[in-house]
Amino acid sequence: MNCEQARTMLSVYRELKDGEFDTTELDVHLERCASCRQALARDTFVGDQLRALPVIEPPPDMHAKLMRALASEHLQFMQKAAPGTVSTPEFLKPYLHEHAQSTHQSNLFSAFSTAETGPLPLIHAKRKGRPRSHMSNFVVLGLAAMFLMVLMMGGLISLLLLAQGSARGVAHIATSGGASINHPIEIQQTFYKTTTSYQHVGSAVADRDNIYYSAYGDGTDSSWMLLQLNRATETSTPLLNTPSNGPLVILGSSPAWIVWLQYDNPIVQPYRNLPNVPQHLDVASWSVRYLSLTQLATTGTPARPTILLKGTFDPSTAPYWVHAPIQGVWFTHNMLLLAMLDKSGIGRLFAYQLDLVGKPVATQVATADTGHIFTSPTANSDGSQLFWGDEWMSDTGFLNSNIWTQQETNASNALYPTHGRWAGHPAKITQQELFRSDGMSFRPQIADDTLFWLSTATTSTSANGTPTTSGSPGVSTPQPSTSIIPRTDTGIYAPPLDATVRGQVFMQPLYSDTLTPPVSLNNNGLAFSLQVGTDFALWQGDKGYEMYDVPSQVDVSVGHILDNATFLAVNGNAAAWVVNNASSNTKPSASVLPTASVFAFNWPK
Numbered sequence: 001m002n003c004e005q006a007r008t009m010l011s012v013y014r015e016l017k018d019g020e021f022d023t024t025e026l027d028v029h030l031e032r033c034a035s036c037r038q039a040l041a042r043d044t045f046v047g048d049q050l051r052a053l054p055v056i057e058p059p060p061d062m063h064a065k066l067m068r069a070l071a072s073e074h075l076q077f078m079q080k081a082a083p084g085t086v087s088t089p090e091f092l093k094p095y096l097h098e099h100a101q102s103t104h105q106s107n108l109f110s111a112f113s114t115a116e117t118g119p120l121p122l123i124h125a126k127r128k129g130r131p132r133s134h135m136s137n138f139v140v141l142g143l144a145a146m147f148l149m150v151l152m153m154g155g156l157i158s159l160l161l162l163a164q165g166s167a168r169g170v171a172h173i174a175t176s177g178g179a180s181i182n183h184p185i186e187i188q189q190t191f192y193k194t195t196t197s198y199q200h201v202g203s204a205v206a207d208r209d210n211i212y213y214s215a216y217g218d219g220t221d222s223s224w225m226l227l228q229l230n231r232a233t234e235t236s237t238p239l240l241n242t243p244s245n246g247p248l249v250i251l252g253s254s255p256a257w258i259v260w261l262q263y264d265n266p267i268v269q270p271y272r273n274l275p276n277v278p279q280h281l282d283v284a285s286w287s288v289r290y291l292s293l294t295q296l297a298t299t300g301t302p303a304r305p306t307i308l309l310k311g312t313f314d315p316s317t318a319p320y321w322v323h324a325p326i327q328g329v330w331f332t333h334n335m336l337l338l339a340m341l342d343k344s345g346i347g348r349l350f351a352y353q354l355d356l357v358g359k360p361v362a363t364q365v366a367t368a369d370t371g372h373i374f375t376s377p378t379a380n381s382d383g384s385q386l387f388w389g390d391e392w393m394s395d396t397g398f399l400n401s402n403i404w405t406q407q408e409t410n411a412s413n414a415l416y417p418t419h420g421r422w423a424g425h426p427a428k429i430t431q432q433e434l435f436r437s438d439g440m441s442f443r444p445q446i447a448d449d450t451l452f453w454l455s456t457a458t459t460s461t462s463a464n465g466t467p468t469t470s471g472s473p474g475v476s477t478p479q480p481s482t483s484i485i486p487r488t489d490t491g492i493y494a495p496p497l498d499a500t501v502r503g504q505v506f507m508q509p510l511y512s513d514t515l516t517p518p519v520s521l522n523n524n525g526l527a528f529s530l531q532v533g534t535d536f537a538l539w540q541g542d543k544g545y546e547m548y549d550v551p552s553q554v555d556v557s558v559g560h561i562l563d564n565a566t567f568l569a570v571n572g573n574a575a576a577w578v579v580n581n582a583s584s585n586t587k588p589s590a591s592v593l594p595t596a597s598v599f600a601f602n603w604p605k
Contacts, residue, residue: 001029006036010043032382034449034511041535041551056148069137071095186557187547187601194236198225199594203250203488205258205569206231206576206600212239212258213576214248215596224248226260228296229598236596239291239302249493251288253571254331257354259290259308261326261493284313286325288338292356308352308360309340317345319371321393323494327375328388337365337377339388347373349388365406366432375401375498378446380510384408387435387444387451391498399497400439403453406432442498447532448550449510454530454539456503484529485540485568489578502526505539507548521548531570536603538570549603556603565599576600 006029009016016023030037071092078086088096197217202224204213211229216222223243227236239258246263253259264285287310295303313325318341327339327347336352347368353361368374368390375389386406394400408430435444440456486495505527506518521527525542532538536556537548544563547556562568565577577599 001025003029003033003036006030006033007039010036010040013040013043014047034381034509037448038551045552045554065137066141067092067095068099069141071099072137075099186559187561187603188605189561189599189601190231191597191599192229192231192234193595193597194229194234195593196227196236196596197594198227199596201489201578201596201598202247202492203260203567203569204576204578204598205250205253205571206574206598207253207255207572208574208602211576211598211600212250212253213596213598214250214260216247217594226250226258226291229596231600237302239296240305241302247492249488250569251326251329252331253293255572256292256294256334257290257331257336258293259288259329259336262287262289283315284325286311286313288326288340290336290354290360295356303356306360308336309338309350309362311340312343313341314343314345317343319345319373319393321399321497322373324496327373327496328377330377330379332379332381332383335379335383337379337386337388339374339377341373346370349374349377351386366404375496376443376445378444378451380446380449385510387446389442389444389498391442399501401442401498401501402434402439403436403441403444404432405435406430440503442501442503443530445530445532445537446510447537448535450507450550451510452505452507452530452532452537454498454501454503454527455506456501485562485565485577486529487531487569488567490567499529502528505530505537505548507537507550522546529568531568531575533570533575533603534573538575547603561599561601573604574600574602 006026009023009026016026030040074088074092075096078088192211196215198215199217200222201213201215204211206212209231211231212226213229214224214226216224223245224247225243226239226248228239229236244262249261251259251261264287288308289305290308291305292303295301311325315323322341322345325341327341328337329339330337334354336354338350338352339347340350341347349365349367351363351365353363355361365386366374366388369392372390372392375391377386377388379386384407388404389401390404391399391401408428410428436453438455438457442454442456444451444453446452484495484500486499488495503526505521507521508518509516521537522539522541524546527539527541527546530537530539535550537550538558539546544560545558547558548554549556562577564579566579568575568577578597579599
């Protein structure tokens with residue numbers, strides 16, 4: 001299916017959904033084509049705003065009044081026309097008869113006529129002098145209806161211009177009368193409370209149907225478990241046959257897989273008393289494992305976890321400002337991108353092809369220089385464009401970062417044969433280059449084929465990464481007034497140092513006819529802790545959280561629902577967070593079953 005066929009089906013998308021037509025081919029095209037997906041989101045946004053407008057209901061007697069006015073006008077027209085040239089519509093005959101009976105003026109010429117036969121022809125005397133203007137009831141109603149249509153069309157045109165424009169902010173519909181209608185877009189949180197002996201949640205991710213979380217119970221020798229919380233029934237199901245002695249940290253999930261980090265040896269210090277940024281004093285062995293969610297959904301029983309990667313984190317060989325072996329993961333199609341540090345402290349970026357039957361196939365994408373690490377791997381929808389951060393600490397103690405990219409393109413016609421077996425099969429060329437080389441670009445992430453990143457430069461830089469003004473590294477900016485909320489509980493897993501970097505959020509579409517310059521999103525102070533979902537970006541600011549919807553290109557109101565969160569994890573089209581209070585850390589009595597509490601929201605709703 002091409003874009004023209006897809007746009008034709010999108011014009012009747014609601015009718016196709018209501019009529020239960022097969023839209024599989026259209027859905028597959030929407031997953032590949034960002035422009036058609038953006039057109040659907042724009043049309044859906046306009047339709048929702050139109051349906052939110054107040055319904056205009058005419059008075060009950062408007063139809064009868066309109067018919068009487070039409071009957072009066074038709075009667076006058078028949079009196080002026082030649083006999084037999086004008087016929088009377090069937091729907092006006094009852095009102096003509098009623099009009100003839102209700103008139104108080106005696107008309108000798110029409111006294112012997114009926115509504116069925118029509119009036120007799122009249123011979124009017126030539127009127128002397130200037131005729132007086134007369135406006136009938138029908139004309140008045142017509143002018144009123146025309147004025148109402150102008151008002152409605154003016155509001156509709158303003159709404160369409162708003163949806164097509166690139167202006168950001170809360171949806172604002174201007175009317176011709178100078179008034180305005182505001183329709184703020186807000187997220188809606190949902191609270192889940194489930195009964196489980198693993199009541200202390202350390203990490204979590206969510207989708208529309210389930211929340212996957214790792215938690216541990218009470219006691220000095222408490223063990224860890226990976227669980228699935230059904231959002232409809234609020235019941236938790238363990239996903240592991242045996243609990244783990246070491247902490248479990250969920251790294252991310254897709255519709256088919258969930259990946260987590262598992263420490264083989266437990267942390268010696270108590271979990272609740274760890275500092276915000278714990279220092280690993282000993283060598284820690286770890287493994288990255290994954291589990292099939294497809295088999296879990298079809299059979300109802302968890303599959304056996306598969307070890308993706310094993311390693312050892314040695315603080316003596318790793319950079320002094322790095323406290324964790326895994327620096328980020330990203331799912332695209334059936335591929336997993338993973339940035340990590342090996343035993344020697346070398347940063348590496350791998351691409352894994354996950355398989356339910358065979359062993360995962362690993363491909364090393366890049367290796368970092370000495371003293372550098374790779375962070376925040378991300379990719380577009382088809383995996384042809386990869387981006388990742390390259391961070392290092394300067395001699396003056398400032399954290400710096402560039403953004404690398406790997407582009408996969410077709411070779412030119414001169415590089416592959418035009419005849420024979422391989423004709424028509426162009427070779428793929430993979431190129432790696434610096435996307436931004438200013439040393440002030442952090443945390444690249446892609447939402448709806450749009451690249452987001454955090455820049456500590458004072459002004460915007462060009463698309464090729466050449467800075468136009470001087471900036472300062474993220475650690476040199478002033479501290480924000482709000483506390484930074486990490487992706488996982490800091491008492492379990494140390495957050496990366498770039499989570500504290502503060503600057504401006506920039507975005508740039510990956511697919512466009514012309515090279516568009518980056519656009520700054522946050523205008524109210526500094527931003528930090530940038531995370532993205534499938535179609536949105538979310539970050540902290542000096543005045544709370546801010547959110548941006550990519551398909552509709554509007555801001556989303558977050559409010560204060562995340563102010564007391566212990567951690568927040570955005571994953572796909574949902575986000576999950578935990579609010580720990582004093583009561584959640586106290587041991588319940590024997591008569592009260594232990595419970596775990598998690599918050600979540602979906603976007604789009």
